[in-house]
Amino acid sequence: MQQATFSVRMDANLKKQFDSLCQDFGMNTTTAINIFARAVVKQRKIPFEISALNNPSDNALNVFNTLRTQAENNGVSDLSLDEINDEIKRSRLGVD
Secondary structure, eight states: OOOOOOOOOOOHHHHHHHHHHHHHTTSOHHHHHHHHHHHHHHHTSOOOOOOOOSOTTSOHHHHHHHHHHHHHHTTOOOSOHHHHHHHHHHHHHTOO
């Protein structure tokens, strides 16, 4: 798959918060944006709400499971766990 660069300008403080939240989810910013873009293209709309648990002691798996439940409750469960894991793996390898 041919790669392309996507550059976004945002408030530095917002980027820092977003990077930190993505890390809490167990992924990097690139993976989060790729998952979002794939879901938007597939649904042809912004199909889900993402939120984090308020308790910092909750681990990434609990956060992921909460997000997965939210996606299912909102009728958006198109990405399988394997597809999400593949997306995370590609991100860690630097491949989109």
